[in-house]
Amino acid sequence: MIEDKPEAPRRRFHPVYLFLLLPYIALLWVPFYNRIEPSLLGMPFFYWFQMSWILLGALCILPVYLSEERRK
Amino acid sequence: MSMAPNPVTLAVFLGLFALVTGLGFVASRWRAGDLSQLHEWGLGGRRFGTWVTWFLLGGDLYTAYTFIAVPALMFGAGAPGFFAVPYTILMYPLLFLVFPRLWSVAHKHGYVTAADFVKGRFGSKSLALAIAVTGIVATMPYIALQLVGMQVVLAALGMNFSMTLPGFGAVDVPLLIAFTILAFYTYSSGLRAPALIAVVKDMLVYVTVFAAIIFIPAQLGGYGKVFEAVPRETILLAKGAAGNLGAEFAYASLALGSILALFLYPHAVTGLLSSSSRHVIRRNAMILPAYSLALALIALLGYMAIAAGVKASPEYADGFAAFGNNFAVPALFLKMFPAWFAGVAFAAIAIGALVPAAIMSIACANLFTRNIYKEFINPGCTGAQEAFVAKIVSIVVKFGALVFVLELQSTYAIQLQLLGGIWMCQTLPSVLIALYTRFFHPLALLAGWAAGLIAGTWMVAELGFKSSTYAIHLFGLTIPCYAAISALVLNIALCLVLTPVFRAIAKPGRDETRAEDYV
Numbered sequence: 001m002i003e004d005k006p007e008a009p010r011r012r013f014h015p016v017y018l019f020l021l022l023p024y025i026a027l028l029w030v031p032f033y034n035r036i037e038p039s040l041l042g043m044p045f046f047y048w049f050q051m052s053w054i055l056l057g058a059l060c061i062l063p064v065y066l067s068e069e070r071r072k
Numbered sequence: 073m074s075m076a077p078n079p080v081t082l083a084v085f086l087g088l089f090a091l092v093t094g095l096g097f098v099a100s101r102w103r104a105g106d107l108s109q110l111h112e113w114g115l116g117g118r119r120f121g122t123w124v125t126w127f128l129l130g131g132d133l134y135t136a137y138t139f140i141a142v143p144a145l146m147f148g149a150g151a152p153g154f155f156a157v158p159y160t161i162l163m164y165p166l167l168f169l170v171f172p173r174l175w176s177v178a179h180k181h182g183y184v185t186a187a188d189f190v191k192g193r194f195g196s197k198s199l200a201l202a203i204a205v206t207g208i209v210a211t212m213p214y215i216a217l218q219l220v221g222m223q224v225v226l227a228a229l230g231m232n233f234s235m236t237l238p239g240f241g242a243v244d245v246p247l248l249i250a251f252t253i254l255a256f257y258t259y260s261s262g263l264r265a266p267a268l269i270a271v272v273k274d275m276l277v278y279v280t281v282f283a284a285i286i287f288i289p290a291q292l293g294g295y296g297k298v299f300e301a302v303p304r305e306t307i308l309l310a311k312g313a314a315g316n317l318g319a320e321f322a323y324a325s326l327a328l329g330s331i332l333a334l335f336l337y338p339h340a341v342t343g344l345l346s347s348s349s350r351h352v353i354r355r356n357a358m359i360l361p362a363y364s365l366a367l368a369l370i371a372l373l374g375y376m377a378i379a380a381g382v383k384a385s386p387e388y389a390d391g392f393a394a395f396g397n398n399f400a401v402p403a404l405f406l407k408m409f410p411a412w413f414a415g416v417a418f419a420a421i422a423i424g425a426l427v428p429a430a431i432m433s434i435a436c437a438n439l440f441t442r443n444i445y446k447e448f449i450n451p452g453c454t455g456a457q458e459a460f461v462a463k464i465v466s467i468v469v470k471f472g473a474l475v476f477v478l479e480l481q482s483t484y485a486i487q488l489q490l491l492g493g494i495w496m497c498q499t500l501p502s503v504l505i506a507l508y509t510r511f512f513h514p515l516a517l518l519a520g521w522a523a524g525l526i527a528g529t530w531m532v533a534e535l536g537f538k539s540s541t542y543a544i545h546l547f548g549l550t551i552p553c554y555a556a557i558s559a560l561v562l563n564i565a566l567c568l569v570l571t572p573v574f575r576a577i578a579k580p581g582r583d584e585t586r587a588e589d590y591v
Contacts, residue, residue, distance in 0.1 A: 020165040027158040028328065030320035034151075034309050042296025046308055050157045051368050057161040058361040061168050065354060 016067045023057040077230030084415025085229060085422070088276070089250075092269045092423050096257030099264040108456040111184060113262035113463065114438045115346045118179065122355050124267055125347040128431075129356060130363045131270030132343045133334065134160075135214075136221035136425035139277075139370055144397040146374025150306025152323060154371055159327040160364040163334060168357035171335065172350035173507045173590040179350075180589040185435075186341045186503045187443040193506050195581020196514035197447060202521055203499050204443035207338040208436050210492030214337070215432045215473035216485040218425040223247055223477070224395050225418045225425075228402035243478055250422070251429075251474050255467045258430045262463075263346055266430040273427050274363075276420035281366045284373060284417075288408045292379045298372070301379035316550040322541045329556035332500055333493040338435035339428060370401075377404040429470065437465040487537040491529060494540065497556040498524035501567050507590065513580050516570035524563030531555040 026032075033049040040048045103119055105112035120128060138156070145153030174189065183189045186207065191200035223244065231246045257265045289295050299307065312318025334340055347353055382388055382403040391399035405417045441462040446453055453461070477485060502517045512520075531542035532555055543552045574580075 017169075020169060023162055023165060027162060028324045030309065030324050031311075034311070034320055036308065039299075042294060042299055044299060044307060046151060047154065047299075047372070050154065050161075051365070053161050054157070054361050054364045054368065057164060058358050061165060061358050064168070065358065068354075 014067065014071075016064050019060045019063050022060050023053055026053055026056075078411045078414070080411040081415040081418070082229055082231070084412050085419045088272075088416070088419035089422065092272055092426070093253050093257070095268050095272065096253070096261060096265040099257070099268040100261035102264050102268055107260075107262060108459050110438065110441065110455065110459045110462055111182070113459050114184060114434050114441075115342065116263040116267055118346055119348050120267060120346050120352070121348050122352050122359075124271075125343070125352050125356055126359055127270040127274050128267045128346065129340075129343045129360060130274050131266065131424070131427035132339055132431045133360075133428075134277075134363050134367055134424075135218060135428040136225075136421050137214075137217040138367065139421055139424060140221045140224055140398050140401060141217075142367065142371045143374030143377065143401045144399075146371050147377050147400040148374075148397040150302060151309050152319065153374065154368075155323050155326045155330070156371060157364065157368045158324075159330040159334075160367055161361065162327060163331040164357045164361055166331060167335065167344075167360075168354055170504060170507060171344050171353050174341070174503075175345060175347065175350045175353055176591060177507070177585050177589045178345050181585065184345065185338065185439050185442050186336065186499070187439060190502050190506065191443070191447075192584045193510060194502075194514040194517070195583065196518075199502060199514045199518050199521075200443055201447070202518060203502055204439045206495050206499055206521075206525075207336075207439050210495045211338050211432050211436050212469065212473060212476070213485045213488035213492055214339075215429050215436075215469065216476045217489050218429040218432075219247060219251070219473060219477040220398070220485060222250065222422050222425040224391075224398050224402055225422045227391060227394060228399070228406060229418055247478075248474070250426070251470055254426050254430060255470045258433060258466050258470070259463050263342070263431065263434055266427045266434075267346075269423065269430075270427045273420065273423040276416060277366060277424060280417040280420045281369050283409075283413065284376075284405075285369045288373075288376050288380070288404070291408060292376060298375050298379045302375050315548060317552065319552070322552040322554065325552075325554040325557045326541065329497060329554040329560075330493065332504075332560070333496040333556060336496045336499050336503060338439055339432040342431060342435040342438060373401050373404060376408075377401065380404055380407055382407055429473070433466040433469045433473075434462075436469045437462040440465045487532075490537070490540050491532055494528035494532065494556040494559060495525055497560050498528065498563050500560060501564055510580075510583055511571065512567045513571045513574040513578075515574040515578065515580075516567045519570050520563040520565075520567040523566050524559040527562050528555045528559035531558065 027050065033046055035046065036044040038045055100107060103117065105117040107113045111118060142153060142156045177183065178189060181192055183192065185204065187200045187204035190203050191197060226244070226246050289298055292298055309319040309323055312320055344353055377400040382400060383392060385403070385407065388399065388403040391403055402418070405414045409417060441458055445461050446458060450457070498521050501512060501520060505512070532540055535542060540555045541552050542555045542558065543550050544558055
């Protein structure tokens, strides 16, 4: 093996990054939300569940952003 | 087509179009820079702050074609069309995590394209060329699709007069005029033009969307009625059977593959690199989802079109005959909106085609100039020559797309764009993974890229270029998977296997980047 250049002093993994996984778990597990009930104002679960993750997804990034800002 | 133009709709549309044309030319003086330098013309001087980047990326990633095609898919196929929603949600954590690294390293070394980075990282001209060519070839049909989106709107406006040009046959005149104007202000203003126009475009899109989701369901009897009109068999994804992961798996793979492809596309990279700091990208990962909400609501317009019964209306029969389900949303607007507001809505879509088309052509021009012209044709070129070549290429690319749409059927553009996403995904190990590690040998990356391209293209060809969800049979299990993902798995597997082999044969090139350049 050829030796690589020494990589950056790796920042230690911080558990706050796990927040970024939540949207992937929620939205890629399709059988969970592929259903009609509970519907909301006539909108099947399939649609309103995914749409609510638009806001939740952005909110999952926020703690990571704030934590990075604080650690700087 | 024989739709009579409504004078009010047309006047509003033309007024808004004239406004953005003016903006396009004025843009060259906005935050003025020396436009004879490539990073000034092709990246707007890397000066765009959080809000301009928000408008620019919003206008860039959520294209006119998306606004036409996603509801058209919902209108025709139902639930599978909604994959655009998880796709545009899940791209942001990735954007937040990965792309500040690309911005930092590009800023440090003056990279303008993803291929510039690959060359710097691996010291391999051939790998950089492969990345550049993939980007250009995948983006061309995407530009052509923006024209298709515009064609649908122009037809709905009743503006479809054609004239016969020698050697070209019948040419759609309004489309030709719109694209000529676009070509000229892109030439003179570079990336500043779409950035400024994007502000107007996005505001028109938001106004249209919010009017549509309030006004149209009210006329149709509420959202409950809208969803009741959707056929029961397509309102959800089909459940998988025993031994078959089914449509649910295909849905997830399509969302995931689309994310990976999107940020590798040259126009996305251009948009991201034009921002003024890595923090602009991080903040945008939190505020760009506002466009996903607009997209989700636009997707639902497809269901509103079903509930409004546009397909049964004889006055829209010509439109559906010419453009298929892509005519669903224009027909819905014509039927449900007052004439003047239909003009606003159509302007939103047509201007929505101009922004990404401009950015895509600039991105292709940057790739050609940096990674083909300067690398192989004229290595000693000056900065001014470089910018001049890019400007000319941006015009050539746009007219190439125009000829493509006018001469070939738009179905070819759609099929090529389908392939384009699969091809772009194959550059992931060389670009995204390379932001973290230089483990892969450049020759292994090249081999994996080639295998991914061939396998992806073969799978789509097997499906008659109609779909990109190819069923793989593994251990008695049927896995319907987006071809970009299965090809990428093969690609990465090959990179892993071949890296030790190539390391034994040839020393990889020099890495000009340093670990601290990325943070």
